[in-house]
Amino acid sequence: MAYNFDIQYRSTSAHGNADALSRLPVGTDPDFDKEEEACLTVVEVSPPINSELIRNHMDKDKVLKQVLQNVSVGWPEKLQPCNEALLPYFNRKFALTINKQLLCLHKAANRIIIPAGLRAHILKLLHEGHWGMVRMKQLARQHVRWPTIEDDIRSLAQSCSICKCNNPAPPREYQSWPAATTAWERIHIDFAGSIFDAMWLICVDAYSQFPFVIQMSSTTSANTIAALSSIFAIEGYPKTMVSDNGPQLTADAFEEFCKLHGITYITTAPFHPASKGLAERFLQSLKFAVKKNLKDGINLNLSLEALSNTLQPGRYILLNRYFRNTRLTFEELATADADDAVLAPLTPGPFLVGYELRPLPEFPPADEYLDNLDR
Incomplete structure (x- = not known):
């Protein structure tokens, strides 16, 4: 070492070079460390x-x-x-x-x-x-x-x-899907996530544009079929289902599920999210709405309820x-x-x-x- 030191002990009360604010004579406060408050x-x-x-x-x-x-x-x-x-x-x-x-x-x-x-x-x-x-x-x-x-x-x-x-920025214009004539004639599905610490399955009816949102523990083909089955058990099976080319949506088990229940399954063009615009549009609405509410101090459950x-x-x-x-x-x-x-x-x-x-005189209806x- 370049220096030699002789270390001596000196009591705290003998220190005179401490900063003024940390040594002001404010007295003891025995209850200071006993009180604990938290505001989340x-x-x-x-x-x-x-x-x-x-x-x-x-x-x-x-x-x-x-x-x-x-x-x-x-x-x-x-x-x-x-x-x-x-x-x-x-x-x-x-x-x-x-x-x-x-x-x-x-x-x-x-x-x-x-x-x-x-x-x-x-x-x-x-x-x-x-x-x-x-x-x-x-x-x-x-x-x-x-x-x-x-x-x-x-x-x-x-x-x-x-x-x-x-x-969001104003959306670009694309060729729309044919207008559905009855409820549950065609549905659009997509996965969202990971957002808000979870994966979400989005299912939107093309006629009413009413969405179903299910929180997913994983996005395997088996879990996807189980989630869709819970929706179909209430609303019935659709005539046509549209999704992207995700691996769990192009698996043999998923295609067999569609054939078994008479569902015409259509996949959109790869890397072209606008092709499944209904699901993508609601996904944007979901993310922006919940994100706004979270910034406004509302928790996730109340944000989904407001939605x-x-x-x-x-x-x-x-x-x-x-x-x-x-x-x-x-x-x-x-x-x-x-x-x-x-x-x-x-x-x-x-x-x-x-x-x-x-x-x-004759009045209108x-x-x-x-x-x-x-x-």
């Missing part, structure tokens, strides 16, 4: 939007209170210039009803008019899962309505920073029923008797002129008339 995830939990909450906010909304009064006693023939806020409701006065003290719009679905104080919360629930404008509007048209809802949905979807960072709440149209086409949405609870309105609804009184028309009874009003 903080999730903001809000109660579901129910009828009682809407009624409480409706009492504070001056516009909706005036609309409720007009629906109950009858609308004037013409609105005053000072009542411009009532014009969107006046144009749809024949479709407005009162059910359990809630203002409803009767069209294809019985939708509740939301007071202004709850609209921001409703928009947050509609955007739960960070879906785009189309999905948000589809979900809103099943439950809620207010005059500017479509503009509010567009503004929220375009201003979400998480969606801006994670949305299932947005697939109502495809589920209805496939099985003619909707999922039960636990975040928007209006079951008592769906099961209410028709006698409970208070219809808006119709203003008498001038059909009696000079005591001479004239025939009533009710559905067509309401559709025209909604435009």
Whole structure:
């Protein structure tokens, strides 16, 4: 060595060159090492939007209170210039009803008019899962309505920073598959993973575009057949199945499985994922939706639950029923008797002129008339 050392022991109390912050006379803290706290995830939990909450906010909304009064006693023939806020409701006065003290719009679905104080919360629930404008509007048209809802949905979807960072690039155009004419006529399958520490089997119906997602422990031919059999046990066997040229999907056992159950099996071009676009497109939606929710502090199970709440149209086409949405609870309105609804009184028309009874004019069907009003 280049140096020789004589090492001497010196007590800590005799040290004078320690940094000031580590030697400040703050006193002893015997409980410091005994307390242990851990915070893994903080999730903001809000109660579901129910009828009682809407009624409480409706009492504070001056516009909706005036609309409720007009629906109950009858609308004037013409609105005053000072009542411009009532014009969107006046144009749809024949479709407005009162059910359990809630203002409803009767069209294809019985939708509740939301007071202004709850609209921001409703928009947050509609955007739960960070879906785009189309999905948000589809979900809103099943439950809620207010005059500017479509503009509010567009503004929220375009201003979400998480969606801006994670949305995919615009897809390129390819030749589409022939349109399916019936449910379960053709399905597209694909594997996803490893994502979120697991492998996933994606199965999408070409007619309803409703997906089935199964978590896989491994992607062997035997496990793939078992996973597909669990789906087919509920939905039945499809006529045609489309997949890529994965080794487990081109194995003899898998081809024999298709032949045994009369399934026409089609493989797409190698290294061309757009050929199985339905499965690939949903795979992108699954990854982006769950990734957004994970960044938003939501765990994997709740992210998948939020995903299932947005697939109502495809589920209805496939099985003619909707999922039960636990975040928007209006079951008592769906099961209410028709006698409970208070219809808006119709203003008498001038059909009696000079005591001479004239025939009533021919009106279009009710559905067509309401559709025209909604435009």
